[in-house]
Amino acid sequence: MTDDGIIRTMNWTIKPSVIRTTTDQSIDTARKAMDLIAKTPPGNETLTTLQEFEEVFGAIREALGPIRFLKYVSTEKEQRDACDYTEKQLLKFANEILGRKDLFDVIIRLESKSETFGEEEQTLLKKTIDDFIHNGAGLPEAERKEFLEISNNLTVLEADFSKVLAEITTTVPCTKEELDGVPSAIYEHLEKDGDKYLLPLDYPVLIPVLNYAHNEETRKRMQTAQNQRGGKENSERLSDALALRDRKAKLAGFKNFAEFQISIKMAKTPERVLDFMDDLSKKLKPLYRKELVVLKELKAKTTGVALEDVEFHLWDLFYYHELLRKEKYSVDQNEVKEYFPMERVVNGVLEIFQTVLNLEFVEVKDRNVWYEDVQEYKVINKVTGNAMGVFYLDLYPREGKYKHYAVFDFLNRRVKDGKALLPITSMVANFQKPTDKQPSLLTHNEVETFFHEFGHLMHVVTNQASYASFGLDGIKPDFIEVPSMLLENWAWKEDVLQILSGHYKDPDKKLPSDLLERMLKAKLLDVGALTLRQVFFSLIDMYYHTEPVEDTTALWIKVFPEITGMNLPPDTYPEASFDHLMGGYEAGYYGYQWSKVYAEDVFTKFEQNGYFDEKTGLEYRQKILSPGGSRDPDEMIRDFLGRESNNKAYLKSLGIDN
Ligand SMILES: [Zn+2]
Structure with missing residues (x-):
């Protein structure tokens, strides 16, 4: 078969003024289309009505998705500012549409007719109705209006919060x-x-x-x-957002925002999240107590301060962690990284997942990119020979660029007029830039990060859903880290590292086996301390979103030492630069550990069948990646594993005996 889908082309040099007019026009067109749908007379609504509604969103995402993405990667401030406008308008438009009573009335009437729909369309209807309810469309008029106003205010607060951090030049x-x-x-x-x-x-x-x-x-x-970094201004933005979210949740009939937010996720209730974190915390604390003694002893020895006088701070953790790795296991990350030049790692990872996932990655020579060093790859399905999508690698920092590591899916897959429009996505990373003297070299941690982000990329490009709403945005946030955390496991396998490594001065020199052996022994070094930090982030996020918070900074500074036993630097606003609270992970940070439970369980099947096994890889791709948000995660996992999921592999990965 050669029924290739369509690869859409993007204009990365779009002028700021054009960005603004395109944004306004696209939204105007979309709103008019929605007005027509809203006028559907009772009884006349059909599956086509739902598909038309969905297509309006699909089309506007297509028009504005790449522009919104430019906010995070453009080299020109004027362009970024214009794209910031696009992002805000687009999010406001979504708030407006999903908060509309007239549209909700049309869509909800489809519930009684949905038996004749296909499985994917039934899921789409359910998701659309959930989205309406979650945006206040079902509320009485006054509340509905207040809800919408709050959502719009939140959109602005969140966008401004992230923009401040992206523009920092301190x-x-x-x-x-x-x-x-x-x-x-x-x-x-x-x-x-x-x-x-x-x-x-x-x-x-x-x-x-x-x-x-x-x-x-x-x-x-x-x-x-x-x-x-975020300063008092971002701290205030967060406080304002927390108050607005609380009000929003109460309008929707929930006790607090955590309950409101988690009700439509895998975890379903905040209680389950808190139980999970409490249990994890209990299991980790004994490990951490032992680790802290060793770390403090090392600090005493290094600084000459008497052990009983040693204070251990957050800014000591990573330093003594690395020192210990070097002293106890003879693993020096700076030596390890010499074996992992970027080009080698990229080629190795591509080679491995071409095999495992039954794909082919073709580097696009005639690239259409937003910055000169960005690479572009076309993805081919080896089973059918068809193109599946496109991904970009934007690997190095530059001024004004997004500061973390993430994958942006700026064009989702959807089927339009019988033709598949293929997904397009980018990894946006901040690895060390190459210099005249040496190529970009990755520590093993960074190699792991590359695998992580690559897992997200594969989730996007192998998507086979028919509707744009089933792209990354449509996946349950506490499931979304499964494909990324799963792939981190490959970074610890000797034969994988054989493929990935080659000394930058002598490419034939692989990572020595004895060094890898020592790295593996050190894999769980300070796992208690490091995972408890994750528990802290998850819990502070839950605390912020369950009870009214007087002072967000004070609460952070109080809870951090309680959970981690470490002090923070004074006169700071640590919460003001924690993007997760203002960028889609609110009442959702727990999702990393939650996802890891499933990721480790999924990996057991690769452990059994071989992590290069193409059959297992294809099954994984088809059962867990390709459906995107169109299937229930628990069901997908059960289908792939052939049993109920459990947390045994997860606890083992943390060195906890159950
Ligand atoms: Zn991730």
Whole structure:
């Protein structure tokens, strides 16, 4: 068969003024189409009505999705600002439509007719109705209006919160002496002020400084600057958002926002999330107590301070963690990274998942990209020979670019007039840039991160759903990390690392087996401390969204040491730069650990059949990735595993005996 889908082309050089008019016009057209649907006389609504409704969203996402994405990657501030306008307008439009009573009335009438619908269409109807209810469309008029106003205010608060963080240009000035311990390749190319290097807070600089700077004051200054990023203004935005979310939940008839938000996720209730976290916390604390003794002893030995006087802070954690890895296991991440030049890692990962997922990745030479070093790949389904989608790799930091690691699915798959419009997506990462002297080198942590994000990419490009609403946005947020966390497991297999590694000075030199053996032994080093940090993020997010919070900063500073036993730098607003609370993960951070339970369980089947096994890989692709949001996650997992899921593999992955 050669019934290829359609690969849509995008215009990355679109002018700011055109962005604004395109946005307004697209929304205007979409609103008119919705007005027509709203006029459907009772009794005349059919499956086509639902499909037309869905298509309006599909079409507007197509028109504005790539523009919205540019907000996070464009090199020009004017363009980013215009795209910020697009993002806000698009989100407001979604709030407006999904909050409309007249449209809701038409769609809900389809419930009684849905028996004749196909399975995917039944799910689409259910999801659409849930979306309406979740946006207040079913409320009495006054409440409905208030709900909509709140949603719009939240949209602006959230977009502004993230924009402040993306635009930050703060630097921390440090002399060479103050950076003792940090590999010079990390900072020597940076701008200087006199004898001081100006250190930005981007991950490729921040992480090595926190990991290796012998000078505690340097680490503390970096950690402080990191925790001051959002400032009082973002802290206030968060407080305002929490109050609005609480009001919204109450209008919708829920006790609090956590209950409102989680009611439509896998976990279903906040109680289940809290039980999960409490249980995890109980299991991790004994591990952590032992780890902390060792870390404090190391700090005492290193600094010459008596053990009983040692204070252990957040800015010590990663430094002593790395030092311990080096002293106890003879694993130096800076030595390890010499075996993982970026090109090698990218090619290796592509090679592996071409096999495992039965795909072919074809590098596009004649690239259409938003920045010169971005790579583009076309994905072919090896089973049918058809194109499935396109992905981009945007790997290095630059000014104004999104500062974390994420995958953006700016064009979802959908079927229109019998033709598949293929999904297009990008990995947006911040790995260390190559310099004149050496290529971009990845620590093993970063290799793991690459696998993680690649898992998200594969989720997007292998999507086979017929409707755009079943793209990443339509997947339950506490399931969305399953494909990414699953792939991290490959980063720990010797034969995988054989393919992935090659010393940057001598590509034939693979990662030595004895080094890998020591890395594996150190895999669970400080797992208690590191996972408890994740528990903290999950819990503070739940606390913010269950009870009214007087002072978000004070609560964070109080709870952090209670859970992690570590102090934070003073005079900071740590919550003001925690994007997850303002970017779709609100009352949802727990989703990482929740997803990991399923990811580890899914991996057991690869452990049994072989993690290069094409049959298992194809089954995984077809049963878990391809449906996107069109199937119930519990059902998909059961179907793939052939049994109910359990947490045994998850606990084992954390070194906890059950
Ligand atoms: Zn992820």
